Amino acid sequence: MRFENVYLESIGAEIPTEIWTSQAIEKRLEPLYSRLKLPEGRLELMSGIAERRVWPAGTFPSGPSIRSGNHALEAAGIDRDRVGCLIHASVCRDFLEPATASRVHHGLALSNRCWVYDVSNACLGLINGAVQIAMMIESGAIDAGIVVGTENSRPLLEQTIKSLNQNESLTRKTVKPAFASLTIGSGSCAWLLTHRKLSTTGTPIEAAIAEARTEFHDLCMSDDDAAGASMQPLMDTDSERLMAEGIATGIAAFERLLDETGWTREQIDRSICHQVGSRHRTGMLDAMGLDPSRDSITFPKLGNTGSVALPLSLAWAAWSGEIERDDRTTLLGIGSGINSVMLAAKWQNVALGGNLDLLQPDPPASDRRPE
Numbered sequence: 001m002r003f004e005n006v007y008l009e010s011i012g013a014e015i016p017t018e019i020w021t022s023q024a025i026e027k028r029l030e031p032l033y034s035r036l037k038l039p040e041g042r043l044e045l046m047s048g049i050a051e052r053r054v055w056p057a058g059t060f061p062s063g064p065s066i067r068s069g070n071h072a073l074e075a076a077g078i079d080r081d082r083v084g085c086l087i088h089a090s091v092c093r094d095f096l097e098p099a100t101a102s103r104v105h106h107g108l109a110l111s112n113r114c115w116v117y118d119v120s121n122a123c124l125g126l127i128n129g130a131v132q133i134a135m136m137i138e139s140g141a142i143d144a145g146i147v148v149g150t151e152n153s154r155p156l157l158e159q160t161i162k163s164l165n166q167n168e169s170l171t172r173k174t175v176k177p178a179f180a181s182l183t184i185g186s187g188s189c190a191w192l193l194t195h196r197k198l199s200t201t202g203t204p205i206e207a208a209i210a211e212a213r214t215e216f217h218d219l220c221m222s223d224d225d226a227a228g229a230s231m232q233p234l235m236d237t238d239s240e241r242l243m244a245e246g247i248a249t250g251i252a253a254f255e256r257l258l259d260e261t262g263w264t265r266e267q268i269d270r271s272i273c274h275q276v277g278s279r280h281r282t283g284m285l286d287a288m289g290l291d292p293s294r295d296s297i298t299f300p301k302l303g304n305t306g307s308v309a310l311p312l313s314l315a316w317a318a319w320s321g322e323i324e325r326d327d328r329t330t331l332l333g334i335g336s337g338i339n340s341v342m343l344a345a346k347w348q349n350v351a352l353g354g355n356l357d358l359l360q361p362d363p364p365a366s367d368r369r370p371e
Contacts, residue, residue: 001209002260006134007194007202008345009078009144011315012071013354014064014188015302016053020157025182031165036172043182048278052185052303054154061092061150062100064188066107069148071353072190073108080108082198084142085115085133089125090149090307093118104148115142123274123335125149125307126189131208131341133193143198148190151306156181183277185303189311203348207260211253211340213245243276246334247283253340254288257330261344265289269327270347272317274334275299275309284332296322301359307335319356323347 022044026033033040044050055064065088073080086108088101099118110116115136119129129147136142160181164170194202250273258265271290273281275298285292296317298309305312310333317323324347331343 001131001135002207003134003138003205005196006137006205007196007199008130008191008205008350009194009199009202010072010076010192010351010353011311011318012068012073012075012148012190012192013312013315013352013356014068014071014150015312015355015358016055016186017358018054018056019051020054021051022047022049022182025157025161028161029164032170032175035168036170036175038172043179046179046277046279047183048281048300049183049303050300052153052183054157054186055152057154059152059154060094061090061152061188062088062094062103062107064150065090065100065104065148065190068150068188068190068354069104069108069146072146072148072192075351075353076192076194077351078144078192078194078198081111082194083110083114083144083146083192085136085145086110087117087119087129087132087145087147088149089119089121089129089147090151091120091122091125092150092152092306093120108146115145121307121335121339122337123304123306123309124333124337124339124341126191126311127307127331127333127341127343130191130193130205130343131210134205134208137193137195144192144194146190146192148188149307150188151184151186151308153184153186153303153305156184183304185305187302187305187308187312189308189315191311201349201351203345203350205343205345207257207344209253209256209260209342211249211256213249213252213338243280243283246280246338247287249338249340250284250332250334251287253334253342254330254332257342257344263328263344267328268330269294270317270323270329271295271332272310272313272329273332275302275313276304288332298359315352315354315356316359318350319352320359325349
């Protein structure tokens with residue numbers, strides 16, 4: 001799928017200030033670690049994730065989504081009446097109904113002529129939403145649209161820690177599927193996309209592709225559907241097979257993206273993948289033949305932030321200067337299901353808003369034990 005008129009105009013980011021280190025989480029898991037004689041440090045060693053961030057208890061996703069959406073709109077300086085679509089696209093949402101997008105739309109003071117709805121597709125939600133908005137812009141239906149989402153990992157982390165400590169039937173083997181849940185982090189991100197006629201500082205989105213391998217839909221599953229800030233799911237993840245089949249799906253998608261753009265892998269200046277952890281990143285880049293020194297990451301400080309992981313990583317790459325003007329840039333999204341969505345752009349610029357400075361190389365460290 002090719003685009004001629006779609007620009008990523010601005011990105012808004014909202015990052016929580018409360019830090020949970022892997023070391024602090026392991027301290028809370030002392031009953032489990034003592035019983036199974038697990039070595040301390042394994043969580044960070046296995047994942048490459050030193051810390052992740054959480055929202056204050058009781059946070060509804062719509063709150064940070066409104067803030068990150070406002071960051072994007074204010075950075076771009078766009079007339080809000082020109083925004084013709086608002087999609088809320090994270091896994092986490094306020095309620096099963098109404099759509100979380102409804103409260104976010106109200107909080108952003110957008111037009112009553114705006115399309116307003118939720119999209120959910122595991123870690124691909126925001127990328128899917130961006131593609132939907134891009135198609136609406138390309139068709140001439142709207143001039144601009146915003147996709148936004150907020151992931152709230154606190155309930156999952158707390159419930160996982162509680163369950164692992166209480167379940168005395170667990171063994172070193174049976175505890176493995178739960179460890180992926182301990183890598184999840186929180187964050188919020190918004191992308192504002194516009195028609196080229198409205199863009200002043202944006203980057204043109206050139207191409208998008210999708211790849212579905214849904215025969216592997218059962219490799220990462222949560223409990224029954226329960227949405228919002230009070231959600232306390234448990235997740236069961238076959239991490240080894242999910243990584244292997246995810247990489248295979250990503251390779252197939254990447255080859256199609258190269259065909260769509262006419263680029264070679266050697267011409268790619270900057271890649272940004274979904275932020276799972278160090279093993280996944282190494283396996284993915286090796287399989288795709290991409291240079292790790294040209295790949296941007298946030299998982300060591302944010303963990304796996306689900307649908308906002310790749311969008312936030314793009315924001316960080318732009319804010320930090322890792323991505324430069326005219327860089328051929330690939331956004332390599334992969335989500336459980338298994339699905340992959342990938343985008344290509346020749347980078348120009350985007351307006352940025354929010355608190356991305358929290359991700360600077362040496363932020364104030366905190367090994368405090370979570371309450």
